[in-house]
Amino acid sequence: MNLDELRSVQSKERSKDSLQHLRESFYADVADYIADLKDQRDQAADRAESPFDDPEVNRLTDEIHTAEDVVEAVYERRVGKIVKRASLAAAGMPADEEGLTGEEQELFTELVERIESNKEDVLDILSGEADDVGASPTSAPGDSATADSAPDPAGPSDAGAAPDPGDAPTASASASSEDVSAADVMGGDDGATDAVSAAANTDSPTPDSTPPSGESDADGARPATAEAAAVADADAEQSAERESEASESDSDPLDGLDERTTVRLTDDVGEIFGVDERTYDLASEDVVTLPEANAEPLVERGAAEKLE
Known part of the structure; x- marks a missing residue:
């Protein structure tokens, strides 16, 4: 093995779409060749007074780097062709396995097996026969513990929670009932009964209630009859304005165009x-x-x- 043979292999691999036949020990032979060059360089460096400036050391170093670059380029070129050949073999088409090195034969066999296995997995999924099709996800080990440790909404933990606004009327009704009961126990004291009634009325006001006609409300507002009259006057004024606007809008904006x-x-x-x-x-x-x-x-x- 020498650098000229390596370059010849590289040139032929580049010019062909198919794999050129190489001996099974090709990469091992190249490895031995590069190792021999390194030994020669070490010996030349020992003999030289200044190894870094010695021509023989530099020549051997350049040849080592060139050999490494060439064999790497050859391998990368051949790998692409091997993948293509393996895909054909996995599809049941004839593929020539001759001319592969020992390392390339191992790669080819693994690629064919992997492609065939992957194809079977995909077909099983498509046919619904795969094990994971329709499988329900399993619960995580901590799920049951989390569920068991969740506080009961009706448990003691809600004792200090803020009351729901919707419960206010019930609370007021209960308070009123308790107050009335207390008044009954006290022997029907009129003052206590009046106080309880006032409290009950305060707790549950009726928004739509209006004071009787002719009477003023607690804030000293106008009587209801006066308010009704004011509302009627306002409605009448608005109706008059709308009629006026309608009257104006009904007039023809093009009147007088004949003049x-x-x-x-x-x-x-x-x-x-x-x-x-x-x-x-x-x-x-x-x-x-x-x-x-x-x-x-x-x-x-x-x-x-x-x-x-």
Whole structure:
């Protein structure tokens, strides 16, 4: 083995799509060749006064690096071809196993087996025969402990929790019942009974309740009849405003468009958009009949004069 043989193998591998035949011991022979070069370099370095500047040491070092690079390139080129050949063999197509080194034969066999095994796994999944298809996930070891250690919502841990706002009426009713019972026990004291009634009314106010007609509420507001009259007056005013707006909206915004005025332009006005939804291009000395709403402003600012 020498560097020229390595370069020849590399050139032939690059020029062919198929694998060239190599002896089974090719990579081992290259390893022996590189090891021999290193031994020669060590001996040359021992003989040299300055190993780093010795020509023989440098030559051997360059040859070692070149041999390593060439054999690596050869292997990478051949691996791609081996993978392709293994995929054909796994698909049941004929694949030539001749010409592979010992290391490459081992790689080829493993690739074929791995591809075939993976294919079987995929087909089993597709057919629903795989073991993991439809399997329910198992509970983690700590799940049962976590479930057992969860506090009971109705247990003692809720003793100090804030009461639910929805329970307030019940609490008020209970308090009222207790107060009434206490009043009964006290022998029906009128003052106590009145106090209990007031407490019950305070705990459960009725939002929609209104004071009787002619009476003022606790805050000294106007009687209900006066409030009703004020609301009726406001409704009447709003109804009148809506009728007025409807009346104005029913009027034709184009009323008076038939009134037109003939004018002579005394200035270049340019293009205007008339109230009759027409466009007029007005230049000096033009005589044109315009809607009165457009003609009047022109006359007022001296840009036009009326013609009888």
